[in-house]
Amino acid sequence: MNKSIEEKIKNLSDNKIWLAPLAGFTDRYYRQIAKECDADVLVSEMVSADGLKHSINKMKPYIEFYEHERPYGVQLFGDDPDTMQVAAEKVLNYFEKLKDTVREGSLANAMPEFIDINMGCPVKKVVKRTAGSALMREPKLAASITHAVKEVCQKYDIPLTVKIRAGWDLESINCVEFAKMQEEAGADVIAVHPRTRSQLFTGKSNWDLIRQVKEVVKVPIIGNGDINTPEDALQMLKETNCDSVMIGRGALGNPWIFQYIRKALNKEQVSKVKPIDKLPIVIKHLDLIYSSDDPKKLYQIRSHLAHYTKGLINSAKAREIIFQSLDYELIKETLENLFNEHSK
Numbered sequence: 001m002n003k004s005i006e007e008k009i010k011n012l013s014d015n016k017i018w019l020a021p022l023a024g025f026t027d028r029y030y031r032q033i034a035k036e037c038d039a040d041v042l043v044s045e046m047v048s049a050d051g052l053k054h055s056i057n058k059m060k061p062y063i064e065f066y067e068h069e070r071p072y073g074v075q076l077f078g079d080d081p082d083t084m085q086v087a088a089e090k091v092l093n094y095f096e097k098l099k100d101t102v103r104e105g106s107l108a109n110a111m112p113e114f115i116d117i118n119m120g121c122p123v124k125k126v127v128k129r130t131a132g133s134a135l136m137r138e139p140k141l142a143a144s145i146t147h148a149v150k151e152v153c154q155k156y157d158i159p160l161t162v163k164i165r166a167g168w169d170l171e172s173i174n175c176v177e178f179a180k181m182q183e184e185a186g187a188d189v190i191a192v193h194p195r196t197r198s199q200l201f202t203g204k205s206n207w208d209l210i211r212q213v214k215e216v217v218k219v220p221i222i223g224n225g226d227i228n229t230p231e232d233a234l235q236m237l238k239e240t241n242c243d244s245v246m247i248g249r250g251a252l253g254n255p256w257i258f259q260y261i262r263k264a265l266n267k268e269q270v271s272k273v274k275p276i277d278k279l280p281i282v283i284k285h286l287d288l289i290y291s292s293d294d295p296k297k298l299y300q301i302r303s304h305l306a307h308y309t310k311g312l313i314n315s316a317k318a319r320e321i322i323f324q325s326l327d328y329e330l331i332k333e334t335l336e337n338l339f340n341e342h343s344k
């Protein structure tokens with residue numbers, strides 16, 4: 001039976017724990033790991049609408065997902081409503097056409113649950129084209145983009161989510177009015193990372209802005225920014241009344257944060273996973289990346305391993321070996337020795 005759109009929105013926003021999109025980290029291998037550790041909602045890394053318009057083939061590694069990642073969304077960035085509309089259509093049409101095809105491993109052969117629009121990326125290359133967080137300075141253009149992409153989402157009967165910042169800089173904080181305009185333009189869910197573009201990732205995110213947005217819009221709000229512990233998640237929910245939480249950097253090297261938060265939400269006791277019990281997940285992540293044919297895999301696994309091993313005694317020495325090696329067996333053995341040392 002086809003779920004109503006309300007149910008689909010609820011499935012993304014009712015007390016859910018999201019893994020934030022993190023370009024360079026949250027590929028489908030890490031997303032699979034996060035899902036295993038109880039993340040609820042997953043999003044692709046940001047994907048260029050211009051790139052998709054030009055050729056979907058090159059973009060496939062960024063939009064493909066595993067069946068068990070659901071609910072999953074593809075995040076698009078761009079500065080032009082028509083291009084964004086074409087890109088969304090291409091993505092959804094691609095997945096729709098895969099219906100009944102048998103795919104390698106457990107890759108999905110049907111539609112993602114949602115499309116997300118990036119209105120928060122602070123990177124120069126993106127903002128100089130009025131995409132990402134530059135849209136916070138162009139609320140009308142941002143609304144036109146949302147309106148254009150929403151038409152495609154409606155055609156395929158899936159929700160549209162948007163991810164915004166506090167504003168461009170401290171002098172122009174506008175997320176409350178901006179979110180209202182996004183709601184009117186058709187956003188079904190709004191994720192708020194309450195830092196300005198000028199702050200990049202420095203300073204503290206201002207959770208009170210999430211509360212203010214939640215107070216004025218009717219669509220569900222996902223709170224994001226500086227959640228590093230289950231206590232942070234509970235505090236954000238309490239302070240802001242947001243509907244769900246989204247975790248980015250706090251999940252790097254620490255996918256267990258999702259199960260800690262879920263337990264805290266269920267008022268169950270949270271006990272930390274011991275380093276030795278982390279090893280199977282770390283090795284699984286290594287295996288997933290190594291069994292892929294992604295040419296960037298070495299860099300990907302190195303940055304993840306740096307996070308997994310941070311803070312462990314003797315980890316600097318282990319990282320030195322890992323960072324100099326191309327050899328899977330040596331990397332695996334080094335990790336096993338390091339994590340086993342912590343069981344003694």
Ligand SMILES: Cc1cc2nc3c(=O)[nH]c(=O)nc-3n(C[C@H](O)[C@H](O)[C@H](O)COP(=O)(O)O)c2cc1C
Pocket residue numbers: 020021022023024045046075118119120121163193201224225226227246247248249250
């Ligand atoms: C390395 C890195 C890559 C990111 N990539 C994206 C991205 O592709 N799309 C996006 O919307 N936000 C991206 N973000 C922002 C995060 O999704 C999130 O909003 C931000 O890190 C704040 O949340 P946190 O404090 O939980 O990390 C990125 C952040 C970092 C640090």
